[in-house]
Amino acid sequence: MNTPRDDDERHRLIRALADDGCLLCRDKDAAEHHWHTWYVMETHRDPGYRRRIAAAGGFCARHLRLLTTTSEGIRVLPSLLGDLIASALGGVTGCHCDPCDKMTAAVDRRLGALVRWLDDPEVINGIRRLCTHHLLDVLNTAPWPFATTLAAIARDQPYTPPSDPDLLIRAPHLTAAAELFAEDDKRLTEQSTTDRATHALDLPCCPVCRARSRGELRYATWLLGQDVARLDPGEPWLCPTHLADATLLDHDSACTIWATMHQAEHARLAQLADRLDASPLPGFFARLRAAWPHLLERRRDRAAAAFRRPERFVAEALRNFRDNQPSCTACAAGDLAERRELALLDAASLHHTVRERWTRGHGLCRDHAALAASDLAKDVLRSRLTLLGWELEETQRKHAWHTRHEPATPAETSWPRAIPFLRGDACLGLAPAEFDDQDTP
Numbered sequence: 001m002n003t004p005r006d007d008d009e010r011h012r013l014i015r016a017l018a019d020d021g022c023l024l025c026r027d028k029d030a031a032e033h034h035w036h037t038w039y040v041m042e043t044h045r046d047p048g049y050r051r052r053i054a055a056a057g058g059f060c061a062r063h064l065r066l067l068t069t070t071s072e073g074i075r076v077l078p079s080l081l082g083d084l085i086a087s088a089l090g091g092v093t094g095c096h097c098d099p100c101d102k103m104t105a106a107v108d109r110r111l112g113a114l115v116r117w118l119d120d121p122e123v124i125n126g127i128r129r130l131c132t133h134h135l136l137d138v139l140n141t142a143p144w145p146f147a148t149t150l151a152a153i154a155r156d157q158p159y160t161p162p163s164d165p166d167l168l169i170r171a172p173h174l175t176a177a178a179e180l181f182a183e184d185d186k187r188l189t190e191q192s193t194t195d196r197a198t199h200a201l202d203l204p205c206c207p208v209c210r211a212r213s214r215g216e217l218r219y220a221t222w223l224l225g226q227d228v229a230r231l232d233p234g235e236p237w238l239c240p241t242h243l244a245d246a247t248l249l250d251h252d253s254a255c256t257i258w259a260t261m262h263q264a265e266h267a268r269l270a271q272l273a274d275r276l277d278a279s280p281l282p283g284f285f286a287r288l289r290a291a292w293p294h295l296l297e298r299r300r301d302r303a304a305a306a307f308r309r310p311e312r313f314v315a316e317a318l319r320n321f322r323d324n325q326p327s328c329t330a331c332a333a334g335d336l337a338e339r340r341e342l343a344l345l346d347a348a349s350l351h352h353t354v355r356e357r358w359t360r361g362h363g364l365c366r367d368h369a370a371l372a373a374s375d376l377a378k379d380v381l382r383s384r385l386t387l388l389g390w391e392l393e394e395t396q397r398k399h400a401w402h403t404r405h406e407p408a409t410p411a412e413t414s415w416p417r418a419i420p421f422l423r424g425d426a427c428l429g430l431a432p433a434e435f436d437d438q439d440t441p
Contacts, residue, residue, distance in 0.1 A: 009116075009117075010120065013113055013117060013123060013126075014122050014126055017123065017126025017127065017129055018129075021129070022129065022130045023126075023129065023130060023134075024111070024131075024134035024137070025131060027107055027109075028103045028107055031099075031102045031103045031105070031106035032063075032066075032099055032102075032103055034102075035098070035099040035102050036063075036066060036067075036099070039099075040067070040070065040072040040073050040075075044076040044079065044080065050079070050080075050083055051083075052098070053083065053084075054086065054087040054092070055087060055092065056095065056096040056097075057084070057087070057093065057094050058084045058097075059095065059098070059099065060095055060097040060099075060423075061425045061426040062166045062169075063097060063099045063100070064426045065166065065169045065170065065426050066166075066169065067080075068169075074415075078395040078396050078415045079392075079396055081415050081418040081419070082396065084422050085388055085389040085392065085418065085421075086389060088381075088385055088421075089382065089386065089389070093370045094367060095367075107134070111137060111141050114127065114138055115141055115142050115143070118143070118146045127150070128153055128157075131157075131160055131162070132265070132269075133162065135150065135153060136154060139151060139318070140318055144310060144311040144314040144315065147314045147317075148277055151269065151273040151276050152273050154269050154272075154273075155270050155272075155273045157269075159259075161243070162240040162243065162244075163240075164244035166244075167244040167245070167248065171248060173428040174245055174248060174249075174428060175248075176430060176434055177213060177214075177428045177429065177430055178217060178221070178249065180430065180434060181213070181217055181218065184210075184214060185218065187199070193344070194351060196344070197344055197345060197351075197357075198357045200341065200344075200345065201354065201357040201358055201361035201362070201363075202361055203431070204362050204420075204433065204434070205424060205427070205429060205431040205434075206362065206363070206364050206365035206420055206429070207341060207362075207364070208338055208342050208364055208365070208424075209365055209368065209420070209424025209429040210424070210429030211337045211338055211340070211341030211429070212337055212425070212429065213334065213425065213429035215333045215334045215336060215337025216242060216330045216331065216333055216334035216337075217245070217428075218333065218337075219329060219330045220238065220245055220246050220249065221249060223235070223236060223238075223246070223257065223329070223330070224249060224250040224253040224254065225253070228256055233264065234326055234329065236257050236260045236261065237261055237264070237326040237327070237328060237329055238261070238328050238329070239328035239330070239331060242328055242330040242331065243258060243261075268324070275317045342372065345364075345374075345377075346372060349372075349374040349376055349377075358376050358380055359376075361380075362420070362431075363377060363380035363381050364380075364381060365381075365422065365424040366381065366385075366421060366422055368424075384421060385421060388417065391411040392415060392418065394409070394412065394414075395411060395414060395415065398412050416432035420432075
């Protein structure tokens with residue numbers, strides 16, 4: 001029997017499911033908005049939170065970009081970047097993004113509530129409003145008796161392209177990158193290997209971050225110009241981020257790619273639903289009755305299949321479905337370009353001309369310098385970060401009222417230059433001066 005608290009939870013859940021759009025997507029957006037609001041207002045001043053963020057390596061590219069979209073966010077960036085530079089000089093690499101964790105926690109809480117009420121017909125009916133991505137999350141979280149029903153709902157989901165709220169923030173970078181990377185590719189056909197390495201080190205950004213973004217965008221641009229019907233089945237498959245990028249570059253071709261992806265995913269979901277429909281019966285004696293005719297015919301393989309525990313059958317079917325999930329081919333192209341560019345710079349680091357450019361150029365970002373075989377990359381990064389750290393301290397010092405008599409210096413606008421050293425992918429491998437930031441407050 002349900003308690004009044006249970007009934008309240010059920011009614012709130014049904015009302016939330018009845019609203020427009022995917023409930024779990026709305027929960028993610030609300031968690032992100034809550035984090036951003038409180039960070040720029042309060043938590044950026046909390047010493048404990050600042051230490052925790054610095055120890056975690058800061059924020060992901062998306063949430064660092066989000067802070068650059070408002071004047072309130074820009075005001076907190078010098079202190080944030082200063083903390084990250086100090087942690088990088090202390091050896092911290094990588095990133096464990098706190099707002100991403102908060103968004104995941106919000107989805108997990110809602111998933112728990114949905115799973116608790118899956119035996120309610122109104123909740124099952126409301127689940128049909130979820131997007132395919134989150135419906136599959138429910139399927140992978142739910143107890144096995146509900147798997148067949150949820151797989152059938154996922155199979156019958158309508159045509160809903162994924163959304164990417166970050167696209168509007170990323171768009172100026174993407175537009176500039178498309179032009180600059182096309183020039184880079186043209187230059188690559190005319191350069192020797194040594195010239196290519198020295199040119200990479202002359203860039204005002206991390207050359208490996210740029211190579212990765214260039215590889216991803218190059219593949220997406222190439223894919224948009226292809227007849228998807230003539231490609232291998234796994235080639236026209238993009239993650240939500242790269243599909244959104246493709247939509248900005250060529251909307252009609254991107255819609256064709258998404259339709260192909262949707263068709264392939266629908267076929268996978270239909271296969272999963274059919275497999276789950278054939279799952280063994282839940283009762284021991286029911287399974288024994290189903291296996292008995294096969295035993296009489298000495299078809300032990302079929303008898304064993306009919307006698308399997310249904311929960312194990314469902315778990316294996318879902319695991320096979322997850323393991324065979326197509327991966328983003330643009331991400332794979334970016335991974336390869338990243339590895340090859342880093343290998344090139346390592347191979348060329350013994351050349352005296354290249355070593356000279358190392359010391360004069362921008363150098364690698366925090367994460368790529370840690371992967372470089374040459375100690376020169378780490379030494380150059382340390383020298384750049386040490387000076388940038390002083391500039392960011394100067395920026396924060398000049399915010400004080402008692403410094404209003406001092407002249408303004410270029411050091412007070414140094415924070416954009418710190419981003420490529422800490423998260424080069426936040427600007428898609430571009431330097432701040434290379435993209436138009438006229439929409440930034």
